[in-house]
Amino acid sequence: MIEGWITQLRKGLLEYCVLLVLRRGESYGYEIVQALKRMDDLSVSESTVYPILGRLRNENLLKVRDVPSPSGPPRRYFALTPHGKIRLAEMNAYWPLLTETVERLKTTQPKES
Amino acid sequence: MIEGWITQLRKGLLEYCVLLVLRRGESYGYEIVQALKRMDDLSVSESTVYPILGRLRNENLLKVRDVPSPSGPPRRYFALTPHGKIRLAEMNAYWPLLTETVERLKTTQPKES
DNA sequence: TAGACTACTCCGTTTGACGTAGTACGTAAT
DNA sequence: ATTACGTACTACGTCAAACGGAGTAGTCTA
Numbered sequence: 439m440i441e442g443w444i445t446q447l448r449k450g451l452l453e454y455c456v457l458l459v460l461r462r463g464e465s466y467g468y469e470i471v472q473a474l475k476r477m478d479d480l481s482v483s484e485s486t487v488y489p490i491l492g493r494l495r496n497e498n499l500l501k502v503r504d505v506p507s508p509s510g511p512p513r514r515y516f517a518l519t520p521h522g523k524i525r526l527a528e529m530n531a532y533w534p535l536l537t538e539t540v541e542r543l544k545t546t547q548p549k550e551s
Numbered sequence: 552m553i554e555g556w557i558t559q560l561r562k563g564l565l566e567y568c569v570l571l572v573l574r575r576g577e578s579y580g581y582e583i584v585q586a587l588k589r590m591d592d593l594s595v596s597e598s599t600v601y602p603i604l605g606r607l608r609n610e611n612l613l614k615v616r617d618v619p620s621p622s623g624p625p626r627r628y629f630a631l632t633p634h635g636k637i638r639l640a641e642m643n644a645y646w647p648l649l650t651e652t653v654e655r656l657k658t659t660q661p662k663e664s
Numbered sequence: 665t666a667g668a669c670t671a672c673t674c675c676g677t678t679t680g681a682c683g684t685a686g687t688a689c690g691t692a693a694t
Numbered sequence: 695a696t697t698a699c700g701t702a703c704t705a706c707g708t709c710a711a712a713c714g715g716a717g718t719a720g721t722c723t724a
Binding site: 440443444445446447448449450451453454455458459462477478479480525528529530532533535536537539540542543544546 | 553556557558559560561562563564566567568571572575590591592593638641642643645646648649650652653655656657659
């Protein structure tokens with residue numbers, strides 16, 4: 439079905455979405471998950487988001503700061519590093535190119551050959 | 552670098568693009584590859600497109616018709632099946648939801664907490 | 665008969681999404 | 695004091711797509 443296709447479509451996109459959320463300021467895992475879950479058509483689970491956070495951190499796009507939580511284990515706050523901001527800017531530049539390409543394909547008329 | 556991200560972003564999207572190309576009428580592998588290569592920011596290779604055509608065919612979204620070619624081996628024309636048209640319609644419905652979600656994330660203001 | 669061009673096909677690697685399960689820490693109720 | 699509940703993760707394994715590189719097989723041209 440189409441669910442499998444949607445799973446594939448999300449590849450890379452969720453990484454972008456996480457950076458976009460963090461663009462607004464630092465946040466911790468659970469909060470990021472909630473923020474993305476709130477977006478309809480983007481219902482993600484913990485097991486999807488946490489690996490992304492780990493990867494982005496390994497790539498030095500995110501930095502981490504542990505803060506004691508009022509309820510539960512200490513929160514791990516993530517924030518964009520300078521590298522992360524650059525990467526996000528590159529993504530912000532590329533994404534519209536992609537969507538425009540799709541738009542162009544959608545609107546081209548049938549060939550009459 | 553960002554190339555890896557772009558590779559991931561294309562997952563699923565190229566499948567959609569192939570169906571969009573075929574929406575204009577039947578076409579054969581080489582022509583589809585050329586059509587997609589012509590799109591800037593979407594430079595694909597044979598080894599990417601042909602597996603997609605095979606998969607779409609296996610899923611009964613495309614039907615095939617062999618036609619002798621004026622130069623070279625017979626061309627394999629691909630065309631949307633009824634199933635393919637339905638799938639394409641579903642994709643056409645979902646894709647804007649995704650792009651709007653990203654747009655929403657891009658435009659939300661930083662929280663002031 | 666040797667290129668050159670067309671139209672594919674096959675294989676192996678890399679990477680991301682996601683389900684399931686588990687861990688650890690803290691607060692509140694019994 | 696123990697149990698139960700909510701928070702915040704972590705680990706593991708499976709599946710599937712993109713893509714590089716190499717190979718194959720027809721046909722036309724010189």
